[in-house]
Amino acid sequence: MSRLDVQRFTWMQLMELDACTRCGECVKWCPTFAEKQDLDAITPLRKIEAVRRFVSQQYGVWARIFGPRPLDETRVKVHSAGAYDCTLCGRCGVVCPVHIDTRHLWIAMRRTLVDQGVYPETLDRLRERITTRHNLSGDPNGNRLIWSQNMPEVPRGVDGKAQAEVVYFVGCVASFYPQSYPVPQSMVKILERAGVDSTTLGGEEWCCGFPLIIVGMENAAVELVRHNVETVRQRGAKRLVAACPSCYHTWKHDYPRILGERLGFEVLHATQVLEEVVAEGRVRLTPFEGTVTYHDPCDLGRTSGVYAAPRAVIRAIPGVTLVEMEHHHEYALCCGGGGDVEMSDAELTAAVARRRLGEAQATGAQVLLSACQQCKRTLTQAARHEKNRMPVVDVAEFVARQMSR
């Protein structure tokens, strides 16, 4: 095995390895360990312990005197299994007493595993698919607007305006997975009703790169980043709106870092735009006499800090009662759909989703709302599997349904 490249980590991350006390607070909160207790390597403290050992073997005092010791292949494989069974929900980081930024640390660890060539095989196919087909599903990228084809009336601007104030970045899941079609359909309806000058990038939209960045293959995502930013700039947009929290997070936080420059336009999540148009009265809503609960998507809540906007939108609907689940805001349980775990362990994703669905059901709510296509997909699958009739609806869909005619 090649030498561990510690330059994959920041100096703070290397310090974080020494800051971990193995107190185990994170273990209680880890959604994947709760479902897979036979794999101790999943736990945050074991992942840190493993990397600390690797660093010490290759860069510690003895390594400086006697030379680095080779990495133990078995240990690296066990570590890889744990690192790639993590949904990157970041819950461990929220409860860590010393504030270790775990999510970024896990991604850095995955980068070193990619360097070592110890990662799930499916990720090679993922990389190939995204870098050649420019989307997650492997469908022809020209079909990106397939979701709009069964709309009774396709709003103006959906199919490629040359210039627009707002670019709606649809995302791969909403573009190619039929369960999620209602999300972009709802978004474009709302934007049109609110009088927002908007467009999509159609077939020119490429995957945002998130699936590659989080598995440790950021280098493969750079071309996607450059293409997407250039395409949005050509539209002269002042704002980019993403309904997918992962796309939103990537655009807002990873793109400027990767490019080393400001994007030149504002990046918003769909719920932030909905909050604005609802508050300004540009969209009027009819009453919904019922109880709903809201699932915080990890990449929108914990990772991006957006908790208030979706709740403000839900509360703006007359008659609605919003109840919180046992775990909400920064403590919210993951839906299981993150971290590309589904590609290597679909059963694990399903188990985590079932637990979250159980929490939603315990509230007595009639509808489970979320603001993420991936959460909607995994939670809907869990509901179907459990023969649970609770509908899982995106906030945008919910608003579109309640819009007055």
Next chain:
Amino acid sequence: MNEKTAQVVFWIVHLPLMGLFLVGMWLVFTNWLKGSVAGRADASVGQKIGILARIAARTIFSARLGLLIKAFITEAWFNRRLYRNNRWRWLNHFLLLTGFMLLTALSGISALSDKILIPFFHLEYVPWIGMWMNPDHPVPALLNDTGALLMTAGFLFFAVRRYLFRVPQLRTAPLDTWMAVGLGLILLSGWTTEIARLSSSRVGTTAYFAFAGYPLAQLAKGLPIPWDAFAAWMYVIHGLFTSIVIATAPFSKFMHAIAGALVAMVREMEAGNARIGMKEGASHVQA
């Protein structure tokens, strides 16, 4: 062994071990600097230190110093996150850390008075400096016993939770056990040293302010032990244990006391800066 010899032996042992501690810290710090700093992975160690020094200076000599101090109090010392999530563990940690910080500060202050302020500046007549020369003065006596009691209570919580109840979330490794042994030896030798000193002929008239050590010394006094010599020996032994634990800190779990505090402060400051940024610039209210 008399008191003077004990002092000489202590410094002969203590100084090289502190040198070892500094070498260890340098090795750990240069290992951290193998990572990227401000996005620069291939910069030299000197350049990285320069970048970090500039960031530190910009923080210390600005209004953000307040944020830094607040972050130290709320996150590194009080540990709000632990308080919210696990009250028992928080109590254990808070007692141990507060006791440790108090005793370390007292040792530092008395060493400063004893070795610098009084011999070089002749400030023994300033009451707030001179009092640190006398361990039986009410203020040091009271503070020393308070610190020792806090630390002992925290240590007992720690040991019971980890070794007796074996809380399932904990994963005990040899480094954890070394920490327990190290702390246990420091505490045990510390209490013995205090009792021996308070039982010796060197005890002052206000020694009863050591509200825990003094009553214990009264109980032990009747034992047939040459207290003066024993106190001198214990002073050396306690100093040796403490110095060994400090010297091994960069390579043991004790490192978390430094690295953990730094990480918690930096991350809390980043979060604070982000919150300020949101209030000023963003049109969207975020919880």
